[in-house]
Amino acid sequence: MSGDRERAEPSSALALPLVLAVPVFAAYVLSAAPPATVRRGVTFVNPYPTRRELLRVVGGDATLVATLNASGGEHVVELRDGDVYGWRERSRKRPRPIEESVTLRGGDARDVYVLGDALGGDATFKNGSPRTVTATHRSGNASNASRLLPNETAVFRVRSGDFVDWATDELRHRTVVDYAGHGGHVFEGTGALFDLCASATPASRPLRRTSFLEDGAKRKVEVLSEAPYVAFLPDWTTADDCDALRKAAEEAELHDAVVSGQRTSVRRSRNAMLEWDAADPGSVVNRLAARAHAFARRTARLDVDAGPHAEPLNFIRYAEAGEYRAHCDGVCRRYPYKRGGRVATMIHYCTAPGGGGATVFPNAGLKVAPRARGALFFAYKDPDTGLMDHGSTEHGGCLVTNGTKEITTVWMREDLSAKHPWRGYYDAGIT
Numbered sequence: 368m369s370g371d372r373e374r375a376e377p378s379s380a381l382a383l384p385l386v387l388a389v390p391v392f393a394a395y396v397l398s399a400a401p402p403a404t405v406r407r408g409v410t411f412v413n414p415y416p417t418r419r420e421l422l423r424v425v426g427g428d429a430t431l432v433a434t435l436n437a438s439g440g441e442h443v444v445e446l447r448d449g450d451v452y453g454w455r456e457r458s459r460k461r462p463r464p465i466e467e468s469v470t471l472r473g474g475d476a477r478d479v480y481v482l483g484d485a486l487g488g489d490a491t492f493k494n495g496s497p498r499t500v501t502a503t504h505r506s507g508n509a510s511n512a513s514r515l516l517p518n519e520t521a522v523f524r525v526r527s528g529d530f531v532d533w534a535t536d537e538l539r540h541r542t543v544v545d546y547a548g549h550g551g552h553v554f555e556g557t558g559a560l561f562d563l564c565a566s567a568t569p570a571s572r573p574l575r576r577t578s579f580l581e582d583g584a585k586r587k588v589e590v591l592s593e594a595p596y597v598a599f600l601p602d603w604t605t606a607d608d609c610d611a612l613r614k615a616a617e618e619a620e621l622h623d624a625v626v627s628g629q630r631t632s633v634r635r636s637r638n639a640m641l642e643w644d645a646a647d648p649g650s651v652v653n654r655l656a657a658r659a660h661a662f663a664r665r666t667a668r669l670d671v672d673a674g675p676h677a678e679p680l681n682f683i684r685y686a687e688a689g690e691y692r693a694h695c696d697g698v699c700r701r702y703p704y705k706r707g708g709r710v711a712t713m714i715h716y717c718t719a720p721g722g723g724g725a726t727v728f729p730n731a732g733l734k735v736a737p738r739a740r741g742a743l744f745f746a747y748k749d750p751d752t753g754l755m756d757h758g759s760t761e762h763g764g765c766l767v768t769n770g771t772k773e774i775t776t777v778w779m780r781e782d783l784s785a786k787h788p789w790r791g792y793y794d795a796g797i798t
Contacts, residue, residue: 408443409471410479411435411452414527414546418457419482424468429453435482438545448473454482484526488548492531493520496556500539505530525549530688537566538723538768541688559729560693564765570725570736573599579665581658588666591733595756596667596746599735603742604655609717611651612775615641616682636689636764641680641775643673652680659713659744659777667746669710671779676788678709678778685724685772691764693729696778697747697798701757706782707792708755710748715775716741722769731759737772748781 413419413435421442422429433442434457444452453468469480494500494515503512504523513521523531529544533554539561542552555561562568573589580586589599616639623637644650656673663669671677685691697709704710714726719737726735726743735743747756764772780789 407446407476408478409446409476410441410443411454412439412441412479412481413437413454414439414481414483415456416546419454420457422453422455422465424451424453424465429465446471446473446476452480481527483547486547487524487526488550489522490525490544490548490550490552491520491522492542492550493553494518494533494556495553498535498556500554500556501534502554503532503534505532532688538688538766539565541690541766559732560727560763563727563729563732563734564723564725564763566722566768568734571733581661591735592731592745592759594749595731595759596744597728597731597733597760598666598744599738600662600742600744601738602740603658604715604717604740606740608651608655609715609740609773609775612641612655612680612682612715612717613773615639615652616684619682621682621684636683636685636691638681638683641682643675643677643679645675655715655775656680656777659742660779662713662744663711663746663779666744667711667748668750669746669748669779670781671710672783674783674785676783676785678780678789678793681776681778683774683776685720685764685767685774687720687767687769687771689764689772690766693761693763695747695758695761698755699747699758699761700755702755704748704753704755704781705797707780707787707789707795708797709778709780711744711746711779713777713779714743715777716743716772717775718771718773720767720770720772722767723765724767724772725765726762727765728760728762730761737774 411421416437418437418440419435421432421435423432432444435442448471450471451468453465455463455465467483467486469485492502494502494517497517499514499516501512501514502521503510504525506526506529511523515521525544525547527544527546531542531552532538533540533556539556540554571591573591574593575590577588577590578585579588587601589601591597591599619639619641621637621639641652643656644653656677660671660673663671696712716737716739719739724737726737727733745760747760780792783789
């Protein structure tokens with residue numbers, strides 16, 4: 368029970384006089400009552416990889432307010448002038464000492480406090496590459512650079528959201544700081560991914576060029592690899608298509624991209640899922656999904672079909688220093704295909720950045736420069752053997768060094784239907 372006392376209802380004989388009296392009484396209350404006080408909340412966010420206890424400190428006593436989950440857990444408290452809050456790492460044994468505290472000061476209080484950011488913490492960054500690099504710590508509008516020889520280290524005082532950029536003759540990598548004092552970072556700067564992403568490395572040349580007719584229009588295809596099948600399609604979309612995709616994504620609200628449900632520095636971008644539009648069969652989402660699936664059937668002999676049962680399109684925006692490190696869209700070990708799994712991908716390039724942003728396949732030695740209104744297709748299931756690719760379609764989105772890159776991705780799965788839509792397979796862990 369809530370504890371509220373029951374109030375006696377007026378009898379029917381008194382109901383009409385009471386109703387008639389309400390307007391006069393209400394007018395009196397509205398004119399005489401003081402303005403309502405709007406209560407303001409303050410959010411505490413835990414960026415650390417372990418849980419933190421949020422405490423209210425009064426004198427020498429600390430009272431537990433909430434336990435904040437790791438990597439983004441948050442709690443809202445009411446702003447009261449002079450209140451002191453502290454935090455400490457959660458321990459099942461003896462309580463640990465308070466790491467830091469903050470005093471809330473009325474109108475000067477921030478809306479959000481990220482634990483540890485007031486003081487920051489020293490962190491070590493090491494150049495593990497064989498060449499001299501410049502490591503630049505960026506925090507807001509401030510920056511601090513150190514030139515590091517191989518195996519040399521730099522110590523920067525960092526807060527959550529700070530960056531450390533690693534550059535030789537060009538920006539090669541960006542380290543994202545997840546929490547105050549987040550250190551132990553090593554810049555490797557070597558390997559196929561770095562070599563392919565370098566601006567000096569040219570885009571791969573097609574093995575052959577071909578074309579086909581689509582609704583009476585001639586479509587060009589630049590085949591970059593036969594096994595696995597990788598092809599670039601110039602002028603696959605139009606500027607109007609991309610405008611419509613961008614508008615749909617903004618209406619759906621762009622969010623920080625995740626990997627397996629978690630935010631991660633492996634992937635730095637913002638995205639929005641674009642669902643099949645049953646109310647508008649001619650929508651840009653439906654059209655591009657249907658064309659991508661038709662191309663997969665035609666060229667890669669895959670049994671895929673677009674529709675409300677298929678996986679949504681994913682609009683992705685990479686700002687400067689955005690990237691997606693090497694990964695596989697589906698299974699890229701030589702395993703037998705699993706029913707309902709992804710078998711192919713088509714990436715539509717809507718906005719090409721001024722620098723960087725190539726799509727590279729480190730194990731295949733392929734580099735595809737983003738060209739506006741073009742599309743990149745690659746399949747990772749062998750239709751003859753039923754086996755998945757053995758790592759050749761592992762790919763990454765290189766660091767954007769200038770401007771913005773916008774793409775829309777179509778992931779295609781086999782064995783989908785209205786009875787067996789993509790979501791059921793995805794929830795069962797089948798990618």
